[in-house]
Amino acid sequence: MKKDHNLTPFYTKLKEYALSDVVSHDVPGHKLGHIPNDLMDFAGNKLYQLDANAPRGLDNLNRPSGVILEATELMADAFGAEKAYFLTGGTTMGILSMIMSTCRAKEKIILPRNVHKSAINALILSGAVPIFVKPYIDQELGIANHMDYEEVKKAIEDNPDAMGVLVINPTYFGVTSDLEKIVNLAHEYDMKVMVDEAHGSHFPFSERLPIGSMEAGADLASCSLHKTVGSLTQSSILIAQGPMVDHVRLRSTINMIQSTSPSGLLLASLDVARKSMVFQGPEKLIKVIEMADKTREQINEIPGLKALGKAYFLSRNAFDYDETKIIVKVSDLGLTGFDVYKELFDEHHIQLELAETHLILAVLSIGTTQKDLDALVVALKKLSDTYMPMELEAIVPKIKYSYPEAYTRPREAYHAPKKYMPINQAVDEIAAESIMIYPPGIPIVIPGEVISQDILDDLDFYQRSGSIILSDTESGYIKVIDKEYWMKWSEDDNE
Ligand SMILES: Cc1ncc(COP(=O)(O)O)c(C=O)c1O
Known part of the structure; x- marks a missing residue:
């Protein structure tokens, strides 16, 4: 690390502003704590004093040139990256930004099937074509985990026109794939490597932990500092390095989905969490x-x-x-x-x-x-x-993990005419929505995939086990493509 990590440019300026007794004729409407309420009674007035929006001197997250820029430069230094972006919409937003700035409609992306739902949403928003790699299935624990290098290699070799590869480092269960080797191969094929590092923000800070994305040579990564480094919930970063990253496109994608009123508290929490992590x-x-x-x-x-x-x-x-x-x-x-x-x-x-x-x-x-x-x-x-x-009977694995067959792109299915039907009658229909098990927020079926009996059995099991099933539709129903009205849009007619 080359920089002075005692510095907290954004937090320091925010605190100065909070203590300055400024006359507030801007938003937020609480006027830095002038509307008493229950939360303030409990948490204290300071919470509101720090909740400034974007006053003079506190820079602008959409185009940083002052204290936010300085804070992101320190962050990049701490993570061994060339550039860091602060995000107030979690790694969800980082994954959307990485994928949307890498893939246009109908361009391919290689990614594990057990991705977080934000990656599926990024496929819908970008129109990209997913090439799914089947993750390692741990039959003893009944979970999907890392990707085998050979499986990724095959996907890359079979799809040399893919724009990039997304790797989870680590999975929710803490397991990693051979990221460095994947990066080297992907770069030979001119593919960008994007890393979902939601659960790995602490990796760069100990030799005892798996390799971090930047050290492994990845181009882009999104890290939920709120999960393992100690910043406030929803604060994440996107880090980047190398010549393959188009920062103009990346910045415009981030700005497309970032609020124009980002929380100063979240940004300050990133600044101070970086300092604590570097030293402690x-x-x-x-x-x-x-x-x-x-x-x-x-x-x-x-x-x-x-x-x-x-x-x-x-x-x-x-x-x-x-x-x-x-x-x-x-x-x-x-x-x-x-x-x-x-x-x-x-x-x-x-x-x-x-x-x-x-x-x-x-x-x-x-x-x-x-x-x-x-x-x-x-x-x-x-x-x-x-x-x-x-002496209860041990639970035996019931989940089949048969990943469904894709019939069409997620974006196309998302926009296609739809109908609702009882979930138990939906075998062989094409899903028009994602169904997620939460936690861990991994989609069991995504738009464009064919619903099989195995999927329905898995869903039924999760439901009976008390897991939360997240979908757009009322419980017991699923949104599917209405094939009768679909008229088979030609791939050329829609992006
Ligand atoms: C593997 C994985 N990726 C991405 C995310 C999204 O991160 P965030 O909650 O910071 O938006 C999560 C959240 O749990 C996750 O488990």
């Missing part, structure tokens, strides 16, 4: 990894539970694993991860990040304490004490 991260991340290791050992002594670490994932051909995640297989107890997720909150006041059929996932950060981890171990021990004697 390297030491504290090692401690967190050590605490996580010890916790996994303790959990592995609890009957019926299995905490899976790096060795487990590497033995399943993963390239690397983020050891700040704690994954516990709970289904041998006869409970689903969804059951445990609920019970840990209801009975022990522990909020987990995610549940899947077979597992629960705890996400740690440099804010995690030993006490927090002890509470998890105690709660899991109680859970085992309660359920082991019941």
Whole structure:
């Protein structure tokens, strides 16, 4: 790092402004805290004083030239990037911006099928044609995870005209693909590499963690600093390097979807989180990894539970694993991860990040304490004490993970004439909407794909297990293409 990371240009200026007793004849209408309300009573007036919009001296996020530019330059330096953009719409916005600025309608993009829904939405908005790579399916845990290098290689070789490759670094479960090797191959084919680094913002700050996107040579990455680095929810960054990135196109795409009134609080939180991570991260991340290791050992002594670490994932051909995640297989107890997720909150006041059929996932950060981890171990021990004697039947994997066949581009399906039908009668219809399981926000079917019985079985299972199913349509129904009226738009007639 070449810059002075003690500096927090945006936060410093924002604080100065908040304390300046300015006469506010601009927005926001709360006039920096002059309309008393319940939130202010609880959180304090300072929260509102810092919620400035874009007054003189605080720069403009759409075209930074002052303190925002300085703050983004520090951010780029911390992440080993050439340029950083601050985002107030999360990595959702970063993924939209990366894909929309890389692919025009009908251009191809290679991406894993277990992408976050923002990538699917980017396909609809851009009109790009997805070339899906089937991720590694972990049958023991019942999850989709990293991409095998050979699968990506095949997709690249079969589609040399693709504009880019999107890689998740790491997956929600902390597992990575061989990013550096993918980057090298993609660049040989003149393809850009975009990285969904929503869960990997902390990677550049410890040698004990998987390689970060910029170090691996990727062109673009979006990182949710709010998830693992400590900024406020919704604040993310987009980082970039190298000659393949067209910054004019990227900036105009970001500005298309960024609010013209970005939250100063979110931007300031990025500025100060970067400083904390640069100074505290390297030491504290090692401690967190050590605490996580010890916790996994303790959990592995609890009957019926299995905490899976790096060795487990590497033995399943993963390239690397983020050891700040704690994954516990709970289904041998006869409970689903969804059951445990609920019970840990209801009975022990522990909020987990995610549940899947077979597992629960705890996400740690440099804010995690030993006490927090002890509470998890105690709660899991109680859970085992309660359920082991019941000798419930272990849950066996039921999810088929048969990724559906694509009939048409997501954008075309999104715009096609539609009808609604009961979901259980939709076999062989073409989906006109995405159906998402949340968490982890991964689409089970996307617009343009053929709905199979396997998909319906998976959906039914998730629903009965208590997962939240997100779709545009009222529960029990699905929006499909109305083939009768579709008139088969010719590919040439619409973008
Ligand atoms: C893999 C993945 N990518 C992208 C996102 C979107 O990130 P954000 O919540 O910052 O918009 C998420 C959110 O959970 C995610 O899990």
